[in-house]
Amino acid sequence: MRKNCLLLLIEVLLIFSGCSYRFVNPSEKSVYVDFFSNHTFQPQIEVYLQKNLKKTIAESPVFSLVNNRQNADIVISGVINDFKRNPEFISDSDQVMMASYNVKINLTITKNGQVSHRTLEQLYSLELATNFKMDYLLDMLSKKISQDIYYQLVSDEN
Numbered sequence: 001m002r003k004n005c006l007l008l009l010i011e012v013l014l015i016f017s018g019c020s021y022r023f024v025n026p027s028e029k030s031v032y033v034d035f036f037s038n039h040t041f042q043p044q045i046e047v048y049l050q051k052n053l054k055k056t057i058a059e060s061p062v063f064s065l066v067n068n069r070q071n072a073d074i075v076i077s078g079v080i081n082d083f084k085r086n087p088e089f090i091s092d093s094d095q096v097m098m099a100s101y102n103v104k105i106n107l108t109i110t111k112n113g114q115v116s117h118r119t120l121e122q123l124y125s126l127e128l129a130t131n132f133k134m135d136y137l138l139d140m141l142s143k144k145i146s147q148d149i150y151y152q153l154v155s156d157e158n
Contacts, residue, residue, distance in 0.1 A: 028061075028062065028063060028064050029062070029063050029064070029073040029074055029157065030063070030064050030065075030066045030071055030072045030073045030074070031057050031063045031064070031065055031066065031072060031073070031074045031075075031076065031153070032065075032066050032067075032068065032069045032071070032072035032074070032075045032076070033050055033053050033054050033057065033065070033076050033077075034069065034075055034076060034077035035050075035077055036049055036050055036077060036078045036079070036080060036105075037078075037079050037080070038080045039079055039080060039081050040080055040081070040082060040083040041083070042083040042138075044138060045080055045083055045138055045141075045142065046080055048138045048139055048141075048142035049080070049105075049142040049145055049146065051142070052139070052142040052143045052145075052146040053076070053142075053145075053146040053149055053150075055146070056143075056146040056147060056149075056150045057150065057153075060150065062153075062154055062157060063153065073111065073112065074109065074110065074111045074153065075109070075110040075111075076107065076108070076109055076149065076153075077107075077108045078105045078106055078107045078108060078120075079105065079106045080103070080104075080105050081104045081105065081106060082102060082103060082104035082121075083101065083102075083103055083104075084101065084102045085099050085100075085101055086099060086100045086101070086102065087099050098125065098126070098127050098128060099125070099126060099128055100123050100124065100125045100126075101123070101124045101125075101126065101141055102121075102122075102123050103120075103121070103122055103123075103124060103141070103145060104119065104120070104121040105119070105120045105121075105145070105149075106118075106119055106120075107119070107120055107149065107152075109152075109153070109156075111156070118152065120145070120148060120149065120152070122145070122148060124141055124144050124145070126140060126141065
């Protein structure tokens with residue numbers, strides 16, 4: 001009998017863990033990711049940033065992602081002002097193997113009608129493969145930037 005109860009409990013946990021169910025946090029804040037404009041020479045960085053920021057927030061236990069700003073407690077937007085690559089390690093064949101990227105974003109966070117402006121300026125280092133793809137690079141960088149923006153939102157809530 002006890003063994004059956006344990007098996008049933010394990011089955012229920014497996015079912016709920018595999019179906020992307022999550023428990024609702026009543027104090028969860030709703031977030032809308034608005035437009036990020038790109039004022040750099042790096043095309044598409046804003047597209048990757050918006051996509052990964054939405055994904056980061058959607059997977060968050062603290063926030064929920066909403067599809068319109070009217071339903072949001074917090075609205076995030078920004079301007080990407082700087083995106084510069086600095087080679088850190090160059091191979092014997094003059095290929096850049098590791099580079100750092102200086103990224104500067106002016107964030108606008110609207111929370112309960114109060115607008116705050118912040119500057120996120122960070123240096124991100126990435127290892128580059130000999131046959132790296134720009135899409136992969138932009139995706140990896142925007143994931144790191146999204147995490148930094150998320151940490152700022154979380155620190156505001158505490």
